[in-house]
Amino acid sequence: GENVEQHPSTLSVQEGDSAVIKCTYSDSASNYFPWYKQELGKGPQLIIDIRSNVGEKKDQRIAVTLNKTAKHFSLHITETQPEDSAVYFCAARPETIGGTSYGKLTFGQGTILTVHP
Amino acid sequence: GAGVSQSPSNKVTEKGKDVELRCDPISGHTALYWYRQSLGQGLEFLIYFQGNSAPDKSGLPSDRFSAERTGGSVSTLTIQRTQQEDSAVYLCASSSTSRSPQHFGDGTRLSIL
Numbered sequence: 001g002e003n004v005e006q007h008p009s010t011l012s013v014q015e016g017d018s019a020v021i022k023c024t025y026s027d028s029a030s031n032y033f034p035w036y037k038q039e040l041g042k043g044p045q046l047i048i049d050i051r052s053n054v055g056e057k058k059d060q061r062i063a064v065t066l067n068k069t070a071k072h073f074s075l076h077i078t079e080t081q082p083e084d085s086a087v088y089f090c091a092a093r094p095e096t097i098g099g100t101s102y103g104k105l106t107f108g109q110g111t112i113l114t115v116h117p
Numbered sequence: 118g119a120g121v122s123q124s125p126s127n128k129v130t131e132k133g134k135d136v137e138l139r140c141d142p143i144s145g146h147t148a149l150y151w152y153r154q155s156l157g158q159g160l161e162f163l164i165y166f167q168g169n170s171a172p173d174k175s176g177l178p179s180d181r182f183s184a185e186r187t188g189g190s191v192s193t194l195t196i197q198r199t200q201q202e203d204s205a206v207y208l209c210a211s212s213s214t215s216r217s218p219q220h221f222g223d224g225t226r227l228s229i230l
Binding site for chain 1: 121148150152157158159160161162165167173175176208210212215216218219220221222223224
């Protein structure tokens with residue numbers, strides 16, 4: 001089955017700096033890669049996702065890059081703000097297995113991001 | 118519109134008791150998922166419902182765990198004879214199709230004494 005490794009486990013940056021979180025996956029059939037932000041006491045919130053037919057996707061201060069050959073993808077946050085402080089999770093899944101749509105996500109272990117004012 | 122709703126938000130029970138956790142998905146979403154998040158850990162898949170298809174139960178950790186989804190909407194996760202290692206946050210997610218983004222509820226924090 002799929003295995004997703006996420007690094008670093010903790011990341012501390014100054015407000016205004018950039019933050020980068022990296023994930024690797026094992027299953028070459030995976031072709032959908034979402035990123036979630038989880039605040040204390042809340043459920044994960046989808047912030048950006050990418051499918052394997054593109055190499056990069058941006059949404060304001062957030063971008064995700066994907067390298068299918070190397071089986072890794074990264075989250076980039078620019079101009080960080082204190083409200084970006086949270087736990088970030090990457091995930092991966094194949095979209096079909098044996099011709100059947102497949103919904104299960106495999107998650108990384110999470111990165112605790114702290115942005116200091 | 119309303120998001121995924123889970124109840125109760127917190128549950129404390131004694132070891133050996135049965136518990137039921139409820140999930141109300143976003144209206145119209147055909148796919149529903151249960152995940153478990155242990156303290157400081159990532160999310161672990163438990164079970165997945167898609168429309169009228171047989172559920173994917175491959176993530177259930179033991180036969181003490183079961184889930185059902187009635188009428189293609191509300192789902193209940195049941196844990197029988199709870200053990201201390203069952204303590205975790207149980208998260209439910211739904212998506213409009215199995216290929217669509219998953220939207221999570223805020224979870225049920227389960228504590229087994």
